[in-house]
Structures are given as C-alpha cells and as structure tokens.
Amino acid sequence: MNPKTKKIIGNVVFVLFIGLLIWPTSRSYFQQLLMKIGLFKPKLEVPQQVAEPLSSGTENVGKGVTFMNHLGETVSVADLKGKVVFINFWATWCGPCRAEMPSINVLYDKFKDNPNVVFLIVEIEGDKEKAAAFVKNEKLTLPISYPNSDIPKEWLSESIPSTVILGKDGNLATRHEGMADYSKPDVATFIQDLINK
Template structure:
C-alpha cells in the first residue's frame, strides 16, 4: 500500500472513531460493548457512615410520581429494599446502562421486598416514554415530586442508590455501571433478608 493510501485509510478510521465517540447513540453502543467485556462494574461498597446514615430516606418527605399520577413516598417504602436510578434521556451513559437495569428489574420484579424507581430527573415524561418504548424496556419510570437530596444526587448522572429496609443508603454509584451482573442481584436479595 502506498503512503498516500495509508494516510487516507488512517484518516478515515480516525474520523469514524471520533464520530462513534461523539454521536450519543453510538457512544451508548460503544459503552454497552465495554460493559459486556467486564468494565463498568458497579460499586457495591457501603458509603462512609457519615454519608449513608446521616440521611435516612424514611425521615424526609421525598416523593416521586409516575405517569399515572401515583405518588410514591419514600417513608412508605420502609421495610423494602429500594433501587433508585437517576437518569435523563439525553445522557449517553444513562442510555448505555439502561438495558442492564432492565435485566436486573426482570430478575427481581416479582420480589415483594424490592422496589425499583427509575427516576428521569428532568420530568420529561413524553421523552422518557418514547425512549422506553423505542428501546423496548419495561421499567417503572418516575419523576421527582419533591427535591432530590444532595446526598442522593450530587449533580452527576447516572447515579444509582440501593437503600436498605431501614432507609439507609447501602451503596451509591455515580456513572455508568452494569447492573445485570449476578453480584448486584445477589447483593439486593441479601439485603431483603436483613
């Protein structure tokens, strides 16, 4: 191959890679591929005591609302393990991890001790529903009905919390993660037994 052809091929490959990384949908597929090979494992470590126990969910008036207008008060979920994912339709890492959350949800949806709140932070119900239908995801989508505590959402999405039966944060993960992993469902099931 002559030097001019090599340069054209190299530049073409470079442009394709840049486009894949910059185009939101392509970036989500790229991130999903990285998740499949074992990257982006969620942190299942308990936050520091001051972070987790300083803010007990059931002691505050935190609520979420779904498309049917039903309001879920966190205080009413005492005695349940709650998986909360904060996301937005414009967020490529949120889009990339959503199928893994759907897998986890399907695995645990019949467990009466586990509640899933997939919270679209912008309150964009039309966009959220279009996204879920387009991706063929059957997840319980909610929207903020009160202020979201800074202990839960510090500004980075996606952010995922797993809250124990007493309303204490068991784990908090900011950024993309693969929630379809067996250790995540095992972690949640173990919390239902405590």
C-alpha cells in the same frame, strides 16, 4: 499501497471512529460493550456518609422525598420502609444513562415480582414524552418515575447516572455515580442479601 493512500485511509478510519464515538446511538453501544467486558462495575459497599434510618421524629435524608410514578401516583420514600429500594437518577439526553438502562432492565426483570423490592427509575428532567419514547424504542419494561420533591444531595450530587440502593431499614446501603452494569450477578446477590436481612 503507497504511503499517501495509507495516510488517507488512516485518516478516514480515524474520522469514522471519532464519528461513531460522537454519534449518540453508536456511543451507547460502545459504552454497553465496555460494560459487558467488566469495565463499569457498580460499587456495592456502604458509603462513608450513611443516611440515618427513616423513622418518625428524626430529620434524615429520605424524609419527605417523593416521586411521581408512571401511573401518576405519588410515592413517598418514607412509606417504602420495609422494602429494598433501587433508585436510579437519569436523563433522556445522558448517553451513559441510556447505555446502562438495558442492564438495569435485566436487574428489574429479576425482581419485578418480588414485593420486597421497589425500583424507582427517576428521569430527573420530568420529560415524560421523551422518557416514554426512549423506553418504547429500547423495548424496556422499566417503570419510569419523576421527581416530586427535592432530591437529597446525598443521593444525587452533580453527576448522572447515579444510583442508590436503600436497605429495608431506610438506610443508604450503597451509592454509585456514573455508568455501571447492573445485570451482573453480584448486584442481584447484593439486593437479595438486603432482602434477607
């Protein structure tokens, strides 16, 4: 093969590779592959800025925060005290958000029948049609929720996806910004440990 042909083939392969990274569906599969090989592990540690417990009479991060669930019901975070709460903030247009959803679905399937755990998968744009279409196309069983009040900056600052897990006392147990693989056994163990406390 002559050098000119090699150069053309190399350029074509490079353009195809870049195209695959840019095309949302391919990028999502590529990101999921990177998660599976262990590059995107969620932080499972108490953050430095820990929220106060959700208790009456004190101003705290979770007080007054509500979401609208997939059934159209209002869910107050303060009413979830006594349960472990997994909250993931995402948007339908966010590639990393879409890439991590199958791993969150695996985690959800492990705990969906456990009355001590609540999953709030919050589509921050409130785009119910696109969210429903995404869940259906990806064959996910996750219950999607939507913001019904302001979201505290301690939970969601500037980047999505972002995930927080609250302990049964309403305290922030962990917070992770960016894409992560939540199907790993250590995440389920972390949640089970919070349930057992």
